[in-house]
Amino acid sequence: MDSLLFFQQMINGFGLGSMYALIAIGYTMVYGVLRLINFAHGDIMMVGAYCALFAMTSLNLPFVFALILAVTVAVLLGVSTDKIAYKPLRSAPRISLLITAIGVSFLLENAFQVLFGATPRPFLVPETFLKIITVGSFRVTLTSVLVPIITLALLACVLFVLYRTKYGMAIRALAFDIETVNLMGIDANRIISIVFALGSALAAVGGVFWALSYPSIDPLMGMLIGLKAFAAAVLGGIGSVGGAVLGGFIIGFTEVVAVAIFPDLAGFKDAFAFIFLILVLLFKPTGILGYNFEKSRF
Numbered sequence: 623m624d625s626l627l628f629f630q631q632m633i634n635g636f637g638l639g640s641m642y643a644l645i646a647i648g649y650t651m652v653y654g655v656l657r658l659i660n661f662a663h664g665d666i667m668m669v670g671a672y673c674a675l676f677a678m679t680s681l682n683l684p685f686v687f688a689l690i691l692a693v694t695v696a697v698l699l700g701v702s703t704d705k706i707a708y709k710p711l712r713s714a715p716r717i718s719l720l721i722t723a724i725g726v727s728f729l730l731e732n733a734f735q736v737l738f739g740a741t742p743r744p745f746l747v748p749e750t751f752l753k754i755i756t757v758g759s760f761r762v763t764l765t766s767v768l769v770p771i772i773t774l775a776l777l778a779c780v781l782f783v784l785y786r787t788k789y790g791m792a793i794r795a796l797a798f799d800i801e802t803v804n805l806m807g808i809d810a811n812r813i814i815s816i817v818f819a820l821g822s823a824l825a826a827v828g829g830v831f832w833a834l835s836y837p838s839i840d841p842l843m844g845m846l847i848g849l850k851a852f853a854a855a856v857l858g859g860i861g862s863v864g865g866a867v868l869g870g871f872i873i874g875f876t877e878v879v880a881v882a883i884f885p886d887l888a889g890f891k892d893a894f895a896f897i898f899l900i901l902v903l904l905f906k907p908t909g910i911l912g913y914n915f916e917k918s919r920f
Contacts, residue, residue, distance in 0.1 A: 624743045626759055626760060628882070630762055631750060631878050631879050633766050634878045635874050635877065635878035635879050636871055637770055637835065638769075639768075639854075639872065639873060639874020640767060640769040640772070640831075641773075641828045641832050641870075642828075642854045642874050643867040643869070643874075644824045644827055645664065645775055645824070645851035646827030647777070647828075648666075648790060648821025648824055648853070649852050649855040649860070650862060650866040651863065652791045652817060652863055653860050653861060654860075655793065655797045655813075655814060656719070658708065658718060658719050658723065659720060661724050661726075661852075662723050662730060663725040663822075663825055664727070664845060664852075665726075666699055666700055666730075666829075667825040668734065668839070669829075669856025670695070670825060670830055671692070671745070671826075671830055671843070672689055673692040675693070675746060685748045685750075685841075687832055688830075689827070692799075692830055693823045693827060696822040696829075697819045697822050701815045704814060707725075707726050708722065709857070711713070712718070722742075724781070727844075727848075731842055732841075735842075740841060741840070742767065742838045742839065744838055745784065745835055745837040745845060746837075747833075747834055747837050751834050753761070765831070769831050777867050780820065780863055781864075793816065793817060795863035796813050797861075799801060803899045829844070832847065849895070849896075850895040852870035853873065853874070853896060853898060853899040854870040854873045854895065856899055857902050857907075858911055859909030859910055860912065865909055865910055865911035865912060868910060873898060876918045877891045877892075888897050
C-alpha cells in the first residue's frame, strides 16, 4: 500500500474513531459517577440518528436544526431513563442496575422496530457533506475531516465543564463519594442528571455523524456500535474522558487501516475492538489512561 493511500485510510480511521469516541465518553462518565455500564447508551445514539432523519424528511428542517432536535430528544431520553429506571435502584446491588440497563436497551430497540420496522432506512445526507476534498492526488470526504475536528472540540468543551465550572467540580466530587456530596447540601440526583445529559448529547452527535458517514440506519444499529464504544472506553481507561477518546481513535484507526493493509481480514474487522478489550482486561485492567478509583476520577 503506497503512502498516499495509507494517509487517506488514516483520515478515514480517525473519522470512524471519532464517532466511537463521542459515544465512549458517555459510557465513561456514567461509570465514573455511578459504577454503571449503561448498555442503553448505544441505543440513545440510534434514537438520535432516527430523530435527525425524521426532522429532515418529515419536518423539512435544515441539517443544523435537525441535529439540535436530535440532541434535545437524546438528552431528554437519557435524563428520563435515569429518573425512571436507574434512580429507584441507587441503593440496590449493582447487578440490578446492570440488568435494568440491558432491559432499557431491549425496550428501545424493540420499540423502534415496532414504530419504524426492522428494515434499514437510507439516511438523507446533505450535499455539503458529500463534497470531496482534493489536494493533488489526495481525496477524502468532508465528513471524514469534520468529524475528528468536532470530536476534539466537544472533548475540549467536556473537559472545560469538568475542570473549570462548579458543576464539573460537583461531578468529580460525586464520582468520588456520593454520600459526602449529599451531606454537603449538593443535590446528587441533579448532578447525575447533568452527567446523563452530557453523555446522551454526545451520543446523539455521534449517531448523526455515523448516519452521515454510513447512510443507513436501523433500530439495532446501536447494539454493535455501543459495544465497540464500550470497548474503546475500557481500552482508554474507564473513568477517563481523555482515555475514552484515545480508545475510540485507536479502535477506529485499527479497523480501517488493518483492513486496508490486509484485505483478507475485512470479515473480522468487528473483532478488533473485542480483541483489544480482552487484552486490556488481561494485562492492564485500568486501561491506557485509567485511574485508581480509590484516589481520583476523570
